[in-house]
Amino acid sequence: MSCKELVELVTEYLEGSLPPEERARFEEHxxxxxxxxxxxxxxxATITTVGTIREEEIPPQTRDELLAAFRDWKPx
Amino acid sequence: xxxxxxxxxxxFAALVDRYQASLVRLARMYVRDxxxxxxxxxxxxxxxxxxxxxxxGRSSFKTWLFRILTNRAKTRGAREARSVPFSSIGDPDExxxxxxxxxxxxxxxxxxxxxFPQPWEGDPEERLLAGEARALILDTIEQLPPNQRAxxxxxxxxxxxxxxxxxxxDVSDTNQRVLLHRARAKVRRALEQYLEAA
Numbered sequence: 001m002s003c004k005e006l007v008e009l010v011t012e013y014l015e016g017s018l019p020p021e022e023r024a025r026f027e028e029h030x031x032x033x034x035x036x037x038x039x040x041x042x043x044x045a046t047i048t049t050v051g052t053i054r055e056e057e058i059p060p061q062t063r064d065e066l067l068a069a070f071r072d073w074k075p076x
Numbered sequence: 077x078x079x080x081x082x083x084x085x086x087x088f089a090a091l092v093d094r095y096q097a098s099l100v101r102l103a104r105m106y107v108r109d110x111x112x113x114x115x116x117x118x119x120x121x122x123x124x125x126x127x128x129x130x131x132x133g134r135s136s137f138k139t140w141l142f143r144i145l146t147n148r149a150k151t152r153g154a155r156e157a158r159s160v161p162f163s164s165i166g167d168p169d170e171x172x173x174x175x176x177x178x179x180x181x182x183x184x185x186x187x188x189x190x191x192f193p194q195p196w197e198g199d200p201e202e203r204l205l206a207g208e209a210r211a212l213i214l215d216t217i218e219q220l221p222p223n224q225r226a227x228x229x230x231x232x233x234x235x236x237x238x239x240x241x242x243x244x245x246d247v248s249d250t251n252q253r254v255l256l257h258r259a260r261a262k263v264r265r266a267l268e269q270y271l272e273a274a
Contacts, residue, residue, distance in 0.1 A: 002187025004178040008171070011257035015238065035192030039173075045196050046264040049204040050213060050232040058096045062114065066092050066121050067085060073125040074083040 001029045006036050010043050077137060081128055092121065095138075099145050101229055105222040106146070106153035116152055120145045135243070138236070142244040172261035193268065200271045209270055216266040220259055227252060228259035 001009075006029055012018045013026050030037055079087035099120055103113035123144050131140060179188050196204070203209075217225055226245055230236040236244070242252050 002178070002185075003189045004173070004175070004187035007173045007261075008257075010172070011253055011260065015253060017253065033189075035189040038193040038195045042193055042196055042264055042268065043260060045201050045204060046260055046267055047232055049209065049267070050217075050228065050260075050263060051235065052205060052207065053210060053213060053233055058093065062096065062118065063089070063092060066096075066118060067089060069118075069122055070085055070088045070125065073122075074085070 001025045003029075003033060003036050003039075006030075006033075007039055010040055013040075014043070014047075077128070077131065077133070088125075095141060098229060098234055099142070102142065102145055102226055103149040103152075105226045106149035108156055112152065112156070113149070116149045117145065119148055123148065136240070138234070139240050139243055142230070142236075146244055146246075170258055172257060173265075194272075196271065203271075204267065209267060212266055212270055213263060216263050217259070220262060223247075224255045224259040224262075227255040228263070231256055232260070 006026060009018060009022070009026055013023065018026060030040065080091070096117060099117040100110070100113045103116040104110065107113050107116060120141070124141060127144070131137070135143075177190060179185050179190055217228060220228070223245075227241060227247075230241045230244060231238070238249065238252055241247070242249055245252070247255070
């Protein structure tokens with residue numbers, strides 16, 4: 001497995017969907033290649049970082065309208 | 077859910093704050109402009125209120141919510157004649173990493189890195205986690221093809237698992253993974269450029 005091939009399998013690797021033999025070859029490559037270790041770690045860091053994105057605040061008018069709709073709907 | 081059914085406004089407000097922006101982003105995959113996407117998201121909340129009595133809890137609330145959104149957005153998109161063919165995943169050979177980063181057939185290690193990617197442990201990663209690149213990430217996600225944008229939003233921002241994404245977007249497991257792979261690779265590339273420029 002070359003580095004160029006490995007980078008295309010990272011998502012399957014992280015999803016746990018690589019067949020056992022391919023997974024073994026993937027990990028064998030990681031054992032000898034600091035560049036690919038760094039690449040996989042960069043992808044993990046990317047996932048973690050994207051996961052920290054909290055959404056922008058929603059426009060107050062939209063929020064007010066939705067809450068007004070809720071009050072209309074609200075069972076009394 | 078019980079709080080919502082009982083008419084607890086704070087519970088509803090919390091859900092709106094939590095999900096509205098993602099609903100709008102996902103709707104943008106099917107409809108042309110931002111204001112229509114916002115309308116679709118608002119209609120989705122009204123559909124939630126009207127349907128809450130029928131929600132049986134067989135799927136998670138989140139999956140149910142986003143399915144309502146995609147159904148409405150598709151209808152709206154079809155009316156606007158701009159539905160995205162979700163089955164198409166684009167160029168099958170689109171590489172995760174620029175091929176120039178790897179050695180050629182005549183080089184010493186064909187397909188090996190010319191220069192290793194740099195580790196991000198320590199300072200770079202801390203800067204990323206502190207939210208320094210937030211605008212860059214949002215911008216990069218915004219520039220992705222719509223179906224990649226939808227998958228990375230649901231998987232990595234919303235924390236859906238793969239099955240839920242397939243369910244909400246009606247894509248096969250394989251396509252879900254390919255789209256996620258490409259989206260993550262592009263965000264990684266943007267972050268790498270950002271960190272190297274700093």
